[in-house]
Amino acid sequence: MGEGLRERKKRETRERIADIAMGLFMAKGFDNVTVAEVARAADVSVNTVFNYFSTKEDLFADRQDLAVDHPVRVIREREQGESAVGAFRRDVLDAIATRHWRYGFNLGADVFARIVDASPALVARLREMHEQREQALTRALADELDADPDDLRPRLVAAHILTTTRLLTHYSVSRRLAGEQWESIEPDLRAQAEKAFDLLEPGLGDYGRRR
Amino acid sequence: MGEGLRERKKRETRERIADIAMGLFMAKGFDNVTVAEVARAADVSVNTVFNYFSTKEDLFADRQDLAVDHPVRVIREREQGESAVGAFRRDVLDAIATRHWRYGFNLGADVFARIVDASPALVARLREMHEQREQALTRALADELDADPDDLRPRLVAAHILTTTRLLTHYSVSRRLAGEQWESIEPDLRAQAEKAFDLLEPGLGDYGRRR
DNA sequence: CCACAAAATTGGCGTTACTGCAATTTTGGT
DNA sequence: ACCAAAATTGCAGTAACGCCAATTTTGTGG
Known part of the structure; x- marks a missing residue:
């Protein structure tokens, strides 16, 4: 049972958001990217982003x-x-x-x-x-x-x-x-x-x- | 003419705002005091506070x-x-x-x-x-x-x-x-x-x- | 396979720091 | 008393978050 399906999807979503955010940060710089922008690019709501990352900086730190x-x-x-x-x-x-x-x-x-x-x-x-x-x-x-x-x-x-x-x-x-x-x-x-x-x-x- | 009247009043206003802010911070804690609150207590507008201090933290740091x-x-x-x-x-x-x-x-x-x-x-x-x-x-x-x-x-x-x-x-x-x-x-x-x-x-x- | 409870997602509304700008008031000197 | 400069203000906007209720998605036991 190592990792339930639910856990896997959560992890995947989290990683997808972080990846997309990192891409935007690299392209435009951290301060020139809004969380709303990240959310739109990741096709989730802003609230969902904040569900996974408690601050915008966490989007960058993560790893x-x-x-x-x-x-x-x-x-x-x-x-x-x-x-x-x-x-x-x-x-x-x-x-x-x-x-x-x-x-x-x-x-x-x-x-x-x-x-x-x-x-x-x-x-x-x-x-x-x-x-x-x-x-x-x-x-x-x-x-x-x-x-x-x-x-x-x-x-x-x-x-x-x-x-x-x-x-x-x-x-x-x-x-x-x-x-x-x-x-x-x-x-x-x-x-x-x-x-x-x-x-x-x-x-x-x-x-x-x-x- | 060491210090013009204008400079003196500016300095006084700045100090008054900082003092009042510090009083509020000591009484309620930094995070529980809004800049608007400081402005009201100092009887100036929020913009004036930001004219003298570029961030809320500067209100505390100052000295x-x-x-x-x-x-x-x-x-x-x-x-x-x-x-x-x-x-x-x-x-x-x-x-x-x-x-x-x-x-x-x-x-x-x-x-x-x-x-x-x-x-x-x-x-x-x-x-x-x-x-x-x-x-x-x-x-x-x-x-x-x-x-x-x-x-x-x-x-x-x-x-x-x-x-x-x-x-x-x-x-x-x-x-x-x-x-x-x-x-x-x-x-x-x-x-x-x-x-x-x-x-x-x-x-x-x-x-x-x-x- | 279907219903159901739990979990995930969302929308909406509110707060706060801070910015930009244009309008207005105040002020020091002539 | 007047004028230009400086200080103050109001207003509108942006962005990061928090709170909560409504809604959708999902794993699972019958």
């Missing part, structure tokens, strides 16, 4: 939201003897090597970036997602090391690490937006990543080391 | 915005032989000692915090201000050390420092919201501040040291 949990996984699945900073250094370098999208190192990331940059509402959404990641990672760190709730270190470590990944993403995306090819960005990006984590290592290097 | 430039001043006015991290450590500890509002260590900061926390729009505004501070501080650091624009370090240093101050503010405010007295918070806050900057010191300790 992106998956990435919120990723930092938590990186911590949970870190290797023996690996510190928190070390785990992220490895994960980021791996993402660069494989051009994985989880930090925006994939092809086509600049397309999304352009849309987001042009819309204050989406920029705000991005910041919100960053904070959610921070809180999730903070909890994960505090759990693993059962720190008492008064300890600021988990928060600080989480925030510093995510700041680092955020700025590395920004670095790569902005060179992308300037028209550069990935091949010319990659070596610099790799070097910047190493340097960025080197800044944290001496202070936070032992935090969360798994024995 | 708060002053604090955006503060980190830049801390860097510019740092002492001989003092690093960027060192300057902020000193500034934060000083703010704690004098209960200055610049990091939210003043009396009554919890009143504002309560209003902000209850309103998603204001929380978003706060995040935006944080990013403005980050960009301003990044520029100040890059200027002073004439780093080439491809260097991520000014960005990283600025972000890490402001992350630290942001979390220290959050620490103090949340204990405040839990009903604690400043006297019982202060010693812990001081200790947390030292520990927080100690995390950064080994990695960033020499950055921006003034000779």
Whole structure:
């Protein structure tokens, strides 16, 4: 019974609306598309759109939201003897090597970036997602090391690490937006990543080391 | 002729509107006050309110915005032989000692915090201000050390420092919201501040040291 | 295959932030 | 007292949402 017919159709409708919306956003920019327009294009009522997505921004985010949990996984699945900073250094370098999208190192990331940059509402959404990641990672760190709730270190470590990944993403995306090819960005990006984590290592290097 | 009569009346009107708005926000919460309500209370038209403040959030921010430039001043006015991290450590500890509002260590900061926390729009505004501070501080650091624009370090240093101050503010405010007295918070806050900057010191300790 | 209850979709109406513009009032200086 | 500029206002409109009742669609038990 894995997925009833009803659930499947709901999922399909949801995806259809999101896809059509994304198409319009890419063509005209987020702020130049009204929800009514999306509804018309998807052949549903405005109310139905809001049934599936509680805000217009959710129409854009949808998939992106998956990435919120990723930092938590990186911590949970870190290797023996690996510190928190070390785990992220490895994960980021791996993402660069494989051009994985989880930090925006994939092809086509600049397309999304352009849309987001042009819309204050989406920029705000991005910041919100960053904070959610921070809180999730903070909890994960505090759990693993059962720190008492008064300890600021988990928060600080989480925030510093995510700041680092955020700025590395920004670095790569902005060179992308300037028209550069990935091949010319990659070596610099790799070097910047190493340097960025080197800044944290001496202070936070032992935090969360798994024995 | 320092300030014409016209300018003065404009400033007075602006302040009157902001004051009345703040009063309503404190009494009913940001989201439960409409701009029309503010306009009525201030005995002006809605359009006039929007003449002075381009968004409803600006009605609340107004003064708060002053604090955006503060980190830049801390860097510019740092002492001989003092690093960027060192300057902020000193500034934060000083703010704690004098209960200055610049990091939210003043009396009554919890009143504002309560209003902000209850309103998603204001929380978003706060995040935006944080990013403005980050960009301003990044520029100040890059200027002073004439780093080439491809260097991520000014960005990283600025972000890490402001992350630290942001979390220290959050620490103090949340204990405040839990009903604690400043006297019982202060010693812990001081200790947390030292520990927080100690995390950064080994990695960033020499950055921006003034000779 | 058919009726029926649950779920999905819709229409309609209301609220609120915010914009643009044209009309009107206020104001500082001559 | 008059005039041009500036401030204020009214009016009409747009778009994102919320609420609710009416209606259509759909899976399922008889």
